[in-house]
Amino acid sequence: MSEHDASGRRSFLAHTGALAAAAAVSTSLSACSSGPKSTNGTGEDGGTGGSASLTAVIGYGNDGSWDPTQTASAFAMAGNQHIYEGLVDTDPITRAPYAALATSVPDETQLKGTSWKFTLRSGATWHDGKPVTADDVVFVFERILDPKTQTLAKGFFESWLKEVRKTGESSVELLLKFPFPDGVARLTLAKIMPKHVFSAAGAWDEAMKGKAVGSGPYRQVSHQPKTNTTFAAFDGYNGPRKPAYRSMNWLTIVDAAPRVAKISGGSADAQIADNIPYANIQRLERDGLTVEGGAGMNNLFLMFNTAHKPFDDVRVRQALHYAIDTGKMIEVALKGHGKAASSFLNEQNPSHRRAGTVYAYDPKKARQLLKDAGVSGLRVDLMAVNVSWIVDCLPTIKASWDAIGVRTTLDPQETTAVFTKMDQKKDYQVVAAASNPNQFGLDADLIMRYNYGPANLWMGYARWAGNTTAKQLFRQMDQATREPDAAKKKTMIQEYLDTVAEQAVIYPVVHNELMTAWDGRRITGVQAQPYPGINVLKARPA
Structure with a gap:
């Protein structure tokens, strides 16, 4: 196993589900980055990103692996949902599959067989402006299925997925070992990544450390481990979940007291925070915030x-x-x-x-x-x-x-x-x-x-x-x-x-x-997740 795979192993288990590293975070950070538009819906009716900024507080560390094939970091996985797309993605609450980079979800006839065919969304581009191609799809799945590479994603695919073939510049075919309808929802765990970026020497190490280039509604602007990660609306995005914010700043605050302070009071900097301590629920509700659990x-x-x-x-x-x-x-x-x-x-x-x-x-x-x-x-x-x-x-x-x-x-x-x-x-x-x-x-x-x-x-x-x-x-x-x-x-x-x-x-x-708190006077369309992190692909400024 290579050094970067060993590092990725440490990172994904260091943040499994609710796992998080302690972080000291400055309370003077201001909103400086982009935000997505929704916490859980399809967002088909969303805009292209207004002038608003979103500040979020995540109760888990942002210093785990950001490699989508490797990570279980609550912070990174939540961030990657806004940066990357799978062929198919799933609603964060209902987990119903919907077409993301692909133009459609396999129908019932396909699901009964061992061949799933996908056509990529016309005009889809990476955050650096280059077009998304079938080669990018094959590149990611080859990494996941490579017997010599240890990735977290492998465990979700290798038992049922045989191989992924390019059938055209914008089309691919997934060949299954046996019919496996449950696999459709798992395609969201295979975030498609640009081959021209991540095939370079040392690129997987950089992905682990926080480098992220996707095709989703938000692009990563900056990443400071143990402090914050910022995002901006991707103007070239033409998919189903348009960004509702021009910029978004996600703060990592593992300690409970400063995390709660960031969203409470008349001068609260943040509009939404996850991992709310139970002891603080009533106080936040008295401050006019909505606090809901999953x-x-x-x-x-x-x-x-x-x-x-x-x-x-x-x-x-x-x-x-x-x-x-x-x-x-x-x-x-x-x-x-x-x-x-x-x-x-x-x-x-x-x-x-x-x-x-x-x-x-x-x-x-x-x-x-x-x-x-x-x-x-x-x-x-x-x-x-x-x-x-x-x-x-x-x-x-x-x-x-x-x-x-x-x-x-x-x-x-x-x-x-x-x-x-x-x-x-x-x-x-x-x-x-x-x-x-x-x-x-x-x-x-x-x-x-x-x-x-x-x-x-x-x-x-x-x-x-x-x-x-x-x-x-x-x-x-x-x-x-x-x-x-x-x-x-x-x-x-x-x-x-x-x-x-x-x-x-x-x-x-x-x-x-798990409890999530948000200020309904400043953000709407939020739904509390029953797992760590947030998804704001359906949320929007109030």
């Missing part, structure tokens, strides 16, 4: 190093889950905006079914499991990311584990630091972090391949891929992926999710609600 798969999870005894014993992993007083965590840390996990999937997911193993608070059972495993006097160093709501949950975990005789030390640190240690294969015991695969999509197969793909980084971090049970799980996942009958596929997924729950290698403790 419930999805956002979760606090535990990840065990199964190569470090005694965490190779499933009974120990289960004991530590049973020991956590999730009711107290939800009441105290999440202020009621959460729900204890009843499956790997959140209850709103269409494939959710209550798992065969549910970790209801049961300290007596936890103690018995440790006894059965022959474990006593256990000391746990819980390494955790410093995302604000995760930090709020950590005291409950410590108190719960201490109560069953497990001496617990909390070790929160910057997210990048946590996952750099993971990449360096350093020893650890247990990690507590946040994740939200819903930023990639809703289908359970995609979510599982993100977290439990046999060759992905999570399995490497947990040191579990070589386990006999893991290998059987991977076979079950492949069988479910290929199942053409939707009802049978759902049942197969639910059955192997029971294994995931029982093994508890990487498993959620609670799913929580």
Whole structure:
């Protein structure tokens, strides 16, 4: 694996879902860049960008990878939705596919087959003015499917997509290994990038560091890691979601207090902010702001190093889950905006079914499991990311584990630091972090391949891929992926999710609600996302 791929691995997991690096941000930044026009709609009726500017506050770091084939950074993924296009993109709330760079979405007849044909939008150009061509599409998919290149996107495509062919200067054909209708929505994860820019030596490293050149409604103007990223309306954009702002400035403020201060009060600089702390909801509403939540798969999870005894014993992993007083965590840390996990999937997911193993608070059972495993006097160093709501949950975990005789030390640190240690294969015991695969999509197969793909980084971090049970799980996942009958596929997924729950290698403790606040007197058309970041492709000045 090349150095840039290793760096990309660090970056995408350093910002998985709700993961974020701590950042100190100056409060004197002013709006200086472009903004998109909508948070979730198609935006077909939008303008070409007026004179208004938008300032947004993102509660996650902007210093993760910006390479669309690699990133899971909440900030970068949100930004890339405004900079780049896929052949097909999806609505950020309903996740319904719509034609983006392509002129149409595959019809039902195509979806039943193994050949999807696309024609590119006439007149589409890159932000540097050069035309978008079929060569650009093939270039991106070849990177994603390249067996020698480790990318996050590969896990979303390689199981079902065979190859992508150029059929004309502005047309391509996707050849599938088997019919896979769910793949249409995943095409938004293959953002098309200009070959003439990113085929240059060192360009993927530059993409990771923040370089972005797309065909979308906004172009990146400047990028200052740990501070802000600015955008401007792309006047050459002729697609379905026209920009409503001439400029947009997205500030990265991970610490809760300054983030809230930026959007509150009579002299608030920002019109919208995500990752709003629950304790600040009423205050912001009193200030006249709208604060709404989105419930999805956002979760606090535990990840065990199964190569470090005694965490190779499933009974120990289960004991530590049973020991956590999730009711107290939800009441105290999440202020009621959460729900204890009843499956790997959140209850709103269409494939959710209550798992065969549910970790209801049961300290007596936890103690018995440790006894059965022959474990006593256990000391746990819980390494955790410093995302604000995760930090709020950590005291409950410590108190719960201490109560069953497990001496617990909390070790929160910057997210990048946590996952750099993971990449360096350093020893650890247990990690507590946040994740939200819903930023990639809703289908359970995609979510599982993100977290439990046999060759992905999570399995490497947990040191579990070589386990006999893991290998059987991977076979079950492949069988479910290929199942053409939707009802049978759902049942197969639910059955192997029971294994995931029982093994508890990487498993959620609670799913929580993510809160977004905005000033309806200054911005309209906003919808709160159930995953980190914002999408303002349908929003506009009030």
